[in-house]
Amino acid sequence: MTSIDSGEALSVELTSHRLLTDDETARFHEDGFLIKRSLFTADELRPLQEELERDPEIRGSQSSIPDLNGDLWKVTIWNEQNDTYAGKLPRLERMVDNASLLLGEEGYFWHIKLVRKRNDIPGVVDWHQGYAYWYDDCVDPNIITCSVALDSNNLGNGCLKVIKGSHKLGRVDMVDTGGAHVADPVRTQQILDRLEVVSCELEAGDAVFFHANMLHGSQPNTTATPRTLMHCVYNARSNGPVDPQKSPHRVYRRTEKLPDDTLARKDFTSVFEGHSFFAPEQLNSVGGTQVF
Numbered sequence: 528m529t530s531i532d533s534g535e536a537l538s539v540e541l542t543s544h545r546l547l548t549d550d551e552t553a554r555f556h557e558d559g560f561l562i563k564r565s566l567f568t569a570d571e572l573r574p575l576q577e578e579l580e581r582d583p584e585i586r587g588s589q590s591s592i593p594d595l596n597g598d599l600w601k602v603t604i605w606n607e608q609n610d611t612y613a614g615k616l617p618r619l620e621r622m623v624d625n626a627s628l629l630l631g632e633e634g635y636f637w638h639i640k641l642v643r644k645r646n647d648i649p650g651v652v653d654w655h656q657g658y659a660y661w662y663d664d665c666v667d668p669n670i671i672t673c674s675v676a677l678d679s680n681n682l683g684n685g686c687l688k689v690i691k692g693s694h695k696l697g698r699v700d701m702v703d704t705g706g707a708h709v710a711d712p713v714r715t716q717q718i719l720d721r722l723e724v725v726s727c728e729l730e731a732g733d734a735v736f737f738h739a740n741m742l743h744g745s746q747p748n749t750t751a752t753p754r755t756l757m758h759c760v761y762n763a764r765s766n767g768p769v770d771p772q773k774s775p776h777r778v779y780r781r782t783e784k785l786p787d788d789t790l791a792r793k794d795f796t797s798v799f800e801g802h803s804f805f806a807p808e809q810l811n812s813v814g815g816t817q818v819f
Contacts, residue, residue: 545621545625545787546621547561547625551563555629555736555738556629557692559692559694559695559740560689560691560725560741561735562727562734562735563625563734563736564730566621566673566734567675567732571732571790571791572675574612576677576731578612578798578799579643579753579755583643585804588603588604588605588804589603590602590604590806592650593707595704595712596651597707598651598747600642600648601650603640603641604638604804604805604819605638605803606637606805608780608782608783609801610795610796611795611797611799612795612797612799613639613802614795614802615785615794616757618782618785619785619787619789620784620785620787622673622759623636623784625673626673626736626761629671630669632763632764632765634761634764635761635762635779635780635781635782636761636782637760637777638776638819641757642755642756642758643754644745644747644748644753645753648747651744653709653710654715655701656699656741656742657672657741657760658739659698659699660819663769664768664777665766665768665777666769668698668740669739669762669763669766670762671739671761672759673758674734674736674759675732675733675734675756675757676730676732676734677755678731678752678753678754679754680727680728680756683748684748684750684752684754685745685746685747685749686726686729687729687745687756688725688743688745689727689735689737689741689742690718690719690723690724690741690743691723691725692722692723693742694739695740696718699711699718699742700714710742761782762779
C-alpha cells in the first residue's frame with residue numbers, strides 16, 4: 528500500500544474539488560457559462576490583492592477603452608508565462624484542466640485581461656463577445672474564458688453580466704459607434720427581449736467560465752470599494768491563428784501545468800516585479816477599441 532504524506536494529500540484534495548463535474552460541464556454547454564465557487568482560497572489571492580492596493584495603476588499598464596457614451600473603462604493585459612505570480616496563476620492545474628475539459632481538447636493559455644473598476648471610472652463595458660474580436664484570426668469559437676473575482680463582485684459595484692444561452696446564436700456583428708466597437712445594439716436589444724440576463728455576483732475566489740460567443744458586459748461601480756475581475760483566456764490547440772505571422776501572440780504555445788498548491792506554497796518570485804504587460808500601442812485596435 529502506497530502512503531501519501533500530508534502535503535501530497537492536500538494537493539490531491541485541492542485538485543479534486545476544483546475540477547468541474549460532469550453535471551457542471553453539461554450545464555456550461557447548455558447555458559454558455561458556469562459559476563464555480565471557491566476556485567481559489569483567500570490565502571492564494573492575498574498577494575495579488577495586496578499588490579493592487581499598493582499600486583492601483585498596475586505599473587502604468589492600464590489601457591483606456593471607450594463605451595457607447597464616450598466614457599472610459601480600464602484594462603491591463605498580459606500573456607507572459609514566467610515565474611511571477613501573474614505568470615504562474617493561469618498555468619495552475621485547475622485552470623488548464625478545466626479549460627481543456629470545456630474545450631474538449633488540449634487548451635493553451637492565451638492572455639489575461641484584468642479589469643479593476645473604481646467609482647471614479649465611469650465607463651460601461653458594453654455588451655460584446657470575445658470571439659468577435661478574434662474572428663479574423665481563429666476559424667472556431669472554441670475559446671474559453673475563466674474570470675476570477677479578486678474581491679466582492681455585486682450589482683452595486685458593476686459585476687459581470689451574461690445573457691444566458693446567447694452563445695448558441697453565433698457571432699453577432701460588431702458596429703463602430705464612433706469610438707466604441709461593440710455588439711450591434713439593435714440586435715442585442717432583440718436578444719435581451721428574448722433571453723435571460725444573469726448577474727454573476729461573486730466573492731473573492733469565485734470564478735465564471737464562459738464561452739467565446741457569450742454576450743457579456745457590466746455597469747459602472749457606484750460604491751466606494753473596487754471591483755476586480757481577472758479574465759483568463761484559453762484557446763483550443765486545434766484553433767490556432769490562420770496567419771501566425773499576423774498574430775504571433777495567439778500562436779499555440781504548450782502551457783506547462785503547475786501543481787495546484789503553487790500559490791499556497793508561495794512558489795513565485797514576485798507578483799508583478801519583472802513581469803511584462805502589453806502597452807496600449809502594442810494592442811490591436813478595432814474602431815478605437817483596443818482588443819487582444
